[in-house]
Amino acid sequence: MKPFKDHYEIVIIGGGLAGMSCALQLQARGIKDILILEKHNLPGGLATDFVRNGFEIEATLHEMMSIGTKKEPLKVGQFFMDMGIEIEWLPVPECYRVVLPNSGIDTTLHEGYERAAKEVDAVVPGSFEQIFEFLKLCRRVYDSMNTLSVTPMSKVQMLLKHPDFVKTVGYSATEVIEALKLPKKAVELLTPYWIYVGNRMDDLPFTIYAFLMADYFTGSYVCRGYSHEMSIKMENKVEENGAQFEFKQEVEKILVKNGKVTGVRTASGYEIGADYVVSAAYPNKVYTQMIEPLSEVPEGAVKMVNGRALSVCPVSVIMILEGTPEELGITNYSTFSGDTMDTNEIWANYGQLDKPFNYITTICLNIANPDCTPKGYTQLSITALPQNEPFKNIREEDYYDFKRKIANDMIETYLRHTGTPDFRDKIVEFEVETPMTIAHYVGAWKGSIYGYSHSVSDHVVARLGMKEEDHFIEGLEFAGAHGMSGDGMGPQITNGRAAAKAILDDLKKKEAAK
Numbered sequence: 001m002k003p004f005k006d007h008y009e010i011v012i013i014g015g016g017l018a019g020m021s022c023a024l025q026l027q028a029r030g031i032k033d034i035l036i037l038e039k040h041n042l043p044g045g046l047a048t049d050f051v052r053n054g055f056e057i058e059a060t061l062h063e064m065m066s067i068g069t070k071k072e073p074l075k076v077g078q079f080f081m082d083m084g085i086e087i088e089w090l091p092v093p094e095c096y097r098v099v100l101p102n103s104g105i106d107t108t109l110h111e112g113y114e115r116a117a118k119e120v121d122a123v124v125p126g127s128f129e130q131i132f133e134f135l136k137l138c139r140r141v142y143d144s145m146n147t148l149s150v151t152p153m154s155k156v157q158m159l160l161k162h163p164d165f166v167k168t169v170g171y172s173a174t175e176v177i178e179a180l181k182l183p184k185k186a187v188e189l190l191t192p193y194w195i196y197v198g199n200r201m202d203d204l205p206f207t208i209y210a211f212l213m214a215d216y217f218t219g220s221y222v223c224r225g226y227s228h229e230m231s232i233k234m235e236n237k238v239e240e241n242g243a244q245f246e247f248k249q250e251v252e253k254i255l256v257k258n259g260k261v262t263g264v265r266t267a268s269g270y271e272i273g274a275d276y277v278v279s280a281a282y283p284n285k286v287y288t289q290m291i292e293p294l295s296e297v298p299e300g301a302v303k304m305v306n307g308r309a310l311s312v313c314p315v316s317v318i319m320i321l322e323g324t325p326e327e328l329g330i331t332n333y334s335t336f337s338g339d340t341m342d343t344n345e346i347w348a349n350y351g352q353l354d355k356p357f358n359y360i361t362t363i364c365l366n367i368a369n370p371d372c373t374p375k376g377y378t379q380l381s382i383t384a385l386p387q388n389e390p391f392k393n394i395r396e397e398d399y400y401d402f403k404r405k406i407a408n409d410m411i412e413t414y415l416r417h418t419g420t421p422d423f424r425d426k427i428v429e430f431e432v433e434t435p436m437t438i439a440h441y442v443g444a445w446k447g448s449i450y451g452y453s454h455s456v457s458d459h460v461v462a463r464l465g466m467k468e469e470d471h472f473i474e475g476l477e478f479a480g481a482h483g484m485s486g487d488g489m490g491p492q493i494t495n496g497r498a499a500a501k502a503i504l505d506d507l508k509k510k511e512a513a514k
Contacts, residue, residue, distance in 0.1 A: 003246065007273035009033035010503065011264050013251045014280025016045025016442075017489055018479035020234040021496025022278050024083045027241040029504055034243040035274075037266065039250035044231025045280070045442050046449055047489055052429045055320045057379060058372070059433070060449075061227035062196075062334070062363050063092050063220035065212075065490040074218065075146060076490045079497070085233050089221040092333055092368045098192050099337040099417050107189060108332060111219040113139065124186045131186055135217060140164045141207055142214035149494075165207070172456050173201045173209035191343065192336035195361065195385050196488065198312035198450045200343035208454045208486070215490075222368050227489065250443075254279065254286065254476065256296040261475030265292070276506075278499050280480040282445035291473070301472040308458060311450035311487060312350065312385040313435040315357075317407045320429035321378040325366050328378055329421045333367035336360075337417035350386040353394070353402075356409035357384040360417075377428065382410045388446055391435050403432040444481075451481035477502050 009031060012019045015038030023034050042048055046060045067089055068074035073081055080087060095116065097108040107123050109116045117132035124131075144165035148158070159166050168176050173194070177187055193212050194201055201209070223229040239245050253265040254277055263273040279286055287301045321328055338359035340346065346359045365372045365379040373379050394402055407430075415422055435447025452458060481487045483495030 002270070004035065004244075004270055004272050007263070008035040008244075009274070010035070010276045010278065011272060011274040012036045012278045012280075012479075013254075013264065014038060014045065014480065015040075015043040015235065015245060015247070016280055016480065017047050017231070017234070017492035018045075018481075018483065018496035018499070019278065019280050020044075020231075020238050021079070021493045022477075022479050022500045023238045023243050023496075024234065024241070025497045025500035026503065027238070027243065028083065029500075031503075032242040034238075035272065036238065036243060036245045037249040037251050037264070038245070038247050039443060040441065041247050042228075042231070043235035043245070043247075044228060046438070046444075047227035047231045047492075049226040049228045050431075052320075052431075055373060055377070055379075055429050056226065057318060057320065057429065057431070058226045058365055058381075059318070060314075060316075061222060061489060062361070062383075063216075063222055063368075064089070064230075065215040065220055065488065067221045067490075068218070074215075076493050079493055083237060085237050087230055087233060088224040090224050090369050092220045092222060094333055095216055095220075096192055096334040096336050097332040098189055098341075099335060100188060100339075100341055101417060102339055103185065103188055103341065105185070105188060109189065109217075111217055113217055116217055120186050120189050123189060124183050127183055127186050130180070130182060131190070134180060134182060134190075135213065137164055137168075138210035138217075139214040141168060141210035145207060145211055168206045168210070170456065171206050173204045173206045176206040177201075188341040191341050192361075194343055195312070195336075195346075195359065197454050198385060198487065199454050200347040202344060203455045205454060205456050222365070224369060224371070226372070230489075251281075252290070253292040254290050255292055256473055256476075259296065259298075259474055261473060274475075276475045276477065276503050278477045278479050278503075280478075281443070282448070282451075282480070282482045283478060284445045286476075286478075287472075296473065298472045304470055304472075308452040309455070310388050310446060310448045311453040313388045313391070313446070313448050313450065314383060314385055314433055314438065315406060315410070315435075316381050316383040316433040317410050318381045318431045318433065319379070319427050320373060321380055321423050322376070322426045322428050323378060323423070324376060325364055325378050328423050328426065330364045330367075330378065330380065333364055335362040335414075335418060337362070337414065339417075347387075350384070351390065353386070353390045353406070356413055357386065358413075360384050360410055360413055362414050362418075380423075382414050384410065385450070388435065388448060391447070394436075399436065403434065407432045449481055450487040451483065452486075454486055471502075475506075 066074040066076035068077045095109045113135040120131045121128035144162035250267040255263045261277045284305045349358045439447040477499040479496045479499035485491040485494040
C-alpha cells in the first residue's frame with residue numbers, strides 16, 4: 001500500500017518551524033489537504049535538541065522574540081495562542097551583558113526601554129534622554145513594520161501614519177545613529193545584537209536593527225522544554241488538524257510543467273501530485289538542482305540567487321559543565337564579549353578562520369531555565385557567526401582538528417574577556433556545531449541558517465517591493481530562513497505564514513476569476 005495519495009492540494013517540503021507555521025495558517029483558513037515531507041526523523045529543523053548520557057541539550061535556540069505575555073501577546077505569541085498551541089515560556093532575565101575590556105565596558109542591560117536607557121546613562125552620564133528617545137524611535141519603526149506587513153498602504157498614507165519608518169527606510173543603522181549623534185560609548189552598548197542579523201552596522205538596514213532592538217528590549221523567552229517542545233507541539237497540532245506528516249522522506253525533485261508546479265518526487269521514488277509546493281530548501285538549491293526539468297527554471301530565478309549573498313553561519317561550542325553557574329562563576333544568561341565593537345573590524349575577522357574570533361556570544365541556559373540540567377550541572381554555549389566562504393577550504397582530514405582548535409580558542413576568548421575561572425576540567429559533555437553540522441543534519445544550503453544577508457539593498461522592505469518579480473514558478477512558494485522576513489526562529493513563523501498568505505491570495509484570485 002502506498003504511503004501517499006496520488007495528489008494533495010499542498011505539499012510542504014520540510015517540517016521545520018516555517019513549514020509547520022505555513023500548514024497551521026492554511027488549516028486555520030480551511031485548507032486541510034496538506035502533506036508535509038521531512039527528511040529528518042524529527043520535526044522542527046534547527047528548533048531541536050539532543051540527548052547525551054542522560055543530558056538533554058538545547059541545540060540552537062538562544063531566545064525567542066515577539067512572544068510577549070499572555071495578557072499582552074506579541075505577534076509570534078499571538079500566533080501560538082490563535083493556533084491553540086500551549087508552550088511554557090520562561091522569561092529571559094536580562095537582555096544581555098556586554099563586556100568590552102578594551103573600552104572599559106562591563107554592563108548588563110535589561111528589558112524595558114526606560115530601564116535600559118537608565119542603565120546606559122549609568123555608563124555614559126547625561127545620555128538618558130537621548131537613548132530613551134532612540135529606543136522609542138526603534139519601537140515606532142517596529143510597530144510600523146508589523147502594521148505594514150499586513151496592511152497595504154499608499155506612499156501618502158505611509159508618510160502620514162508612519163513618518164519615522166519612511167524617514168529611516170533605506171538608511172543603514174550607522175547612518176541613522178550618526179545623524180542622531182549618539183555618544184560612541186553608548187553606541188557600543190547598543191550594538192551587540194547586530195550579529196543576530198548577520199551584517200555589519202554600516203550595511204545593516206536601520207529598519208532591521210530597529211525591529212531587533214525594539215523586540216529584544218520588550219523581553220525575550222525560552223521554552224521550558226527546549227526548542228524541541230515548540231516543534232513537537234506544532235507537529236501534534238498540524239496532525240490533529242488533519243495534515244499528513246511523513247518523516248525520513250527527502251524530496252529530490254519539484255515537478256514543473258509549462259511554468260506551473262505539478263508535484264514532487266521523493267528520494268524513494270514516489271511521485272506525488274500537488275497544486276502548490278512550499279519549499280524549505282533554499283532557492284539556490286531549488287533552482288539549480290531540484291526543478292524538473294531544469295529547462296523550466298526562468299533566467300530571472302538564476303540571476304536572483306546569484307545576486308543574493310548568503311548571510312553568516314554558526315560555530316557553536318555546546319557544553320555541560322559539572323557545577324552550578326554560581327560555583328563556576330557564571331552570572332548572566334546572555335553575554336556578548338569582544339576585543340572591539342567596531343563591526344567592520346569584527347566582520348573582517350569573521351571572514352577568516354586562521355585567527356581566533358574577536359567577538360562571541362555566550363548563553364547559560366540555566367539562568368533562564370534552572371531545570372534544564374540535573375542539579376549540580378550547567379549548560380553553556382559559546383557562539384560566533386562567521387562568514388560562510390572560509391569553510392570551503394577546510395579539508396575533510398583536518399575537520400576534527402579544526403573543531404577542537406576553534407572550540408578551545410572560543411573558550412579561551414570567553415574566559416579572557418569575562419574573567420570567569422577556567423572550567424575546562426569541568427566539561428562533562430561537549431559538542432561543536434559548524435556549517436558542516438547544519439548541512440549534514442538539516443541539509444541547509446552550504447550550512448547556512450541565516451538565509452540571505454540583510455543589507456541596505458536587500459532586506460525585508462526591498463524584498464516586499466520585489467515580491468511579484470521574484471515569483472518565478474506558479475504554485476511554488478518558499479518558507480524558511482531565506483524567506484522575506486529573514487533569519488531567526490521568530491521570523492520563521494512569519495515566513496511560514498507569509499507563504500500561506502501567498503497561496504490563499506492566489507486561491508482567492510482564481511475563485512474571483514471563475
